[in-house]
Amino acid sequence: MTDGTAPGSAPFSAELANTLSEAIARRGPGHVARTHHLDEQGRPRFTNRLALETSPYLLQHAHNPVNWFPWGEEAFAEARRLGRPVFLSIGYSTCHWCHVMEAESFEDEEIARFLNQHYVAVKVDREERPDVDAVYMSAVQQLTGSGGWPMSVWLTAAREPFFAGTYFPPRDGLRAGSRGFLSLLGALSETFHRDPDRVGKAAAALVEAVRQDMQGTAAANTPSATKELPARQLIDATIAHYKASFDGEHGGLQRAPKFPSHVPVRLLLRYVRRTGDREALHMATLTLEKMAAGGLYDQLGGGFHRYSTDAQWLLPHFEKMLYDNALLVVAYAEAFQLSGRADFARVARETCDYVLREMTDSDGAFYSATDADSEGEEGRFFVWTEDEIRHELAPLGSKTTRLFLEHYDVRPGGNWEGSNILNVPQADEARWAALGEARALLYEARARRLPPLRDDKILAAWNGLMISALAVAGRILDEPRYLAAAKRAADFVLTRLRSTDDELQRSYKDAQARQAAFLDDHAFLAAGLIDLYEASFEARWLAEALTLAQATERLFADPTGGWFMSSARHETLIAREKPAYDGAEPSGTSVALMNALRLGVFTGDDHWRKIAERGLHAHAQVLRERPIAMTEALLALDFLADTPLEIAIVWPDGVADAADAAAPLLTVLRRTYLPSRAIAGGPESAIEALAETVAFVRGKVAQDGRPTAYVCRQGRCELPVTDAAALSAQLGRAAR
Structure with missing residues (x-):
């Protein structure tokens, strides 16, 4: 050379x-x-x-x-x-x-x-x-x-x-x-x-x-300067803002380009649970429906592109980011819980399957992104001419080909620069199911094209988001594969992304862990581990989440409240950010707030609640003046204003298929939308050991040798129940 x-x-x-x-x-x-x-x-x-x-x-x-x-x-x-x-x-x-x-x-x-x-x-x-x-x-x-x-x-x-x-x-x-x-x-x-x-x-x-x-x-908003916590009415005002800006035809906001994060679907769902507001439910479900029907969604391979350049969700910017897909899995899974819509469960599954198939390292961690460009053109990998589709689907016959062309809006002249971006003008789950073989054929044909570049570095923060997504989807959709994948990724990040002094690192590539981890790495990973505990009832994940949350306080906490992006281990720059904006990714601040509140419920230690309250004090001015800038923090505010449920599922030791025996109770939990809760479970011996960490499981035993559910608030419990219908009734009353 x-x-x-x-x-x-x-x-x-x-x-x-x-x-x-x-x-x-x-x-x-x-x-x-x-x-x-x-x-x-x-x-x-x-x-x-x-x-x-x-x-x-x-x-x-x-x-x-x-x-x-x-x-x-x-x-x-x-x-x-x-x-x-x-x-x-x-x-x-x-x-x-x-x-x-x-x-x-x-x-x-x-x-x-x-x-x-x-x-x-x-x-x-x-x-x-x-x-x-x-x-x-x-x-x-x-x-x-x-x-x-x-x-x-x-x-x-x-x-x-x-x-x-x-x-x-x-x-x-x-x-x-x-x-x-x-x-x-x-x-x-x-x-x-x-x-x-x-x-x-x-x-x-x-x-x-x-x-x-x-x-x-942020520094001006110390606890002494801001006596009162932000009120839940901020959520009501934020929802009113989104109602005024909502695109009633296509979902999302009345604007272009459109990003999935522009409408806080998970906040809307919590607002619906609390108020029963049908308009807010329509806003959430229409947005999710239209995003999944548009070119924003990869109709063949699953998963979402970065954003839509138009107002109809048709013309995407074709890159795919791990964090977008992780966050959208949770939104679709929770919307399925609240609405019961099978199409939302399907999209959550397809997106998880896409990540496991195309974005997963051989050791279980998740890659960061794929490019928009291939063969020198944006979107080339994803678009089709009508003739290409007719050729590939010829083995299935003209009837199936015609149905596919109609369902996915394929036109002779294309719908974008002479090619077709597959989209679904009229959703029809029966027709979708009938076209499964056609999609598989086209996916195989597409796989023979030169693929976009894949960014295969592994980031602790984004892996934390995907661990959350798989844990939530695995629990709600009862899919063991997703839980197994979440556990592999968690093991990878907790072991491989470590420095010589055992501190978490941000990035992993070519067998090297690099760069001291930031606030969002600690916060997102801790959140993923809490979700993984609730989905698996394996106590080690909750213990690791507590360790990470304690490290978050040690490394990033501002004594006046809230957290800095960087720690003393990082390079001193001209300024030190105190994150106060939820964009395409939630801020480390917002996720750390929710982690502190959730761990407070699990442990019964008011120390965690006080940490969250100091954080909300520190950002009170932003939340009052521009709540749309911190919509993920509003999830924490909603949690704080609620009285979270403490739910324990206990089954006897040594009984064959005890977990299966508890399945009816766990099914009720999977099907019930409970955003403000902590869920623990296990056989009696595990529950006894867990009681050293999780306050609300103390003294909880299986009644009459049968799997038993306890629904409590701040230590005050309903009568223990062993019947799924009785648990459903208790949760229904608690949710009101």
Whole structure:
């Protein structure tokens, strides 16, 4: 191969060049460099330090002509040595516009040369470093009023931003006349050197704005400053806001693009349980129905794409993210409990099956995402022409083919850029069932296409969400496969994602655990383990959840209430985020709030409730002024305002098929929507041992040698029952 030196850069030292060569050699002869800069033998002409990383996103850029550095002191020391500004680019592996900017600018030798001669260029995978992403996204939002990826930020060597944006076209006049990236690089470099005072003032002002944005509001809301907890009426006001903005025809909000997270379905379901509001139920069920019927949902393989670019849920942005699918499984499973709709159970199952089939490591953990693009086109893997479908379905006959074309809205000219995105204009479960063989044939045909890139790094936080999803679906849908998969993943994360000092790590790739875990890693994983305990009654999962929650307090808690994203183990950045926004993923704050409340019910220790109350105090101003910004925190508020049920199922020791004997009672629990509860269970000996941790199981025994259910609130219990109908009646009264 060539020496790998990027245009406009000094040659690498012999030591670094050898290290890079060895890293590339380890990837094996099948490794394909993601670049069009190849020599006569098809080898990459350029290589940079990203070749030493494990992140799929960083590796995508390892052979750009840009002399990229990973985030770290080496890059900023180089900027100080050369007296240059830093250009910071943040994105993720399945980001379509990140790919566009790479192809247009970072693969352009002229642009790369200028960047290498005048800047130190740094790449960050936002999924590995959410702390860095959050800080500089705040800077982008302060300057532009919006955000997104790819994120482009100009920094001083002190890591202070002085200019920022997102995607830039390569040159002036392209993409609707936006200023070009090359022009910006030149203008900002000139300003940096010609007018350092101006740059310093801009950086100082922006750093202060970022600190205020990420810390100031939350810090002002200490328990002493905010005497009263946010009230449950905030939920009512939030639901009223969504009612006013609801799209009554297509579900979701009256807007485009549409994201599944824009309507908080799980909050709507809790509101329905409490109030019986039929309009709120319609909003939740219509949104779920239309999302699953649209192109947003993969009609052949299951699972959801990232978001819909239109208002009808038809035209997706085709990437698939693990976290979206995990969160939607829980929403569909809970909606099935409340509504009894079989189609919701089916979508939850298909989504779990998709993850287990296509997004699961051989050792049981879950991959992060798949790309929108394949064969150089967005969506190419997922779309069809009518002729392609007719050809593949010919063995099934014309009647089945005609039924498929009608059911999935397949048109001769296509419904998107000459191709068809499969969708269901008129839902019909009987017709869906009749077309199972046709879907299987097309899925097999699709599998022969070149698939989109898969980001196979394993993130603790997102695995926690998927463990929750499989545990909840396994419990509600009575599917042992899902529980088994959740247990394998939990074992993987708890053992493999560990540092040498046994602290949780965020990311795992190529047999390496990397990066000290953040708040959301601890909180999401703890939540998953609580759900896994309720689904399996294996006490070790609850014990691990308690350990993680205690670590959350030790590492991330703010004494005034709430939690920081990072801990003392992490790099000190220009600001330390206190998360206060639930977006596509819930914030670590909101999940930690719910964890504390749930563990408080399990343990009977008021310490956990006080932690949650301090957290709500700390974010009271945000919750009162902008409750739609923290809708996941409103789930915790609803839990706190309720009196959660304490439910124990106990069966005798040593009785053959005792768990099967308890099945009628467990079936009642599976079918009953009880969002504010803690559920424990097991044979009498296990319950006796569990009583050291779980307060409400103390003294609970099987009555007359039969599986027995206890329904309690704050230690006050209904009469124990051994009959499923009696348990159902008790739960029905308790839910009112």
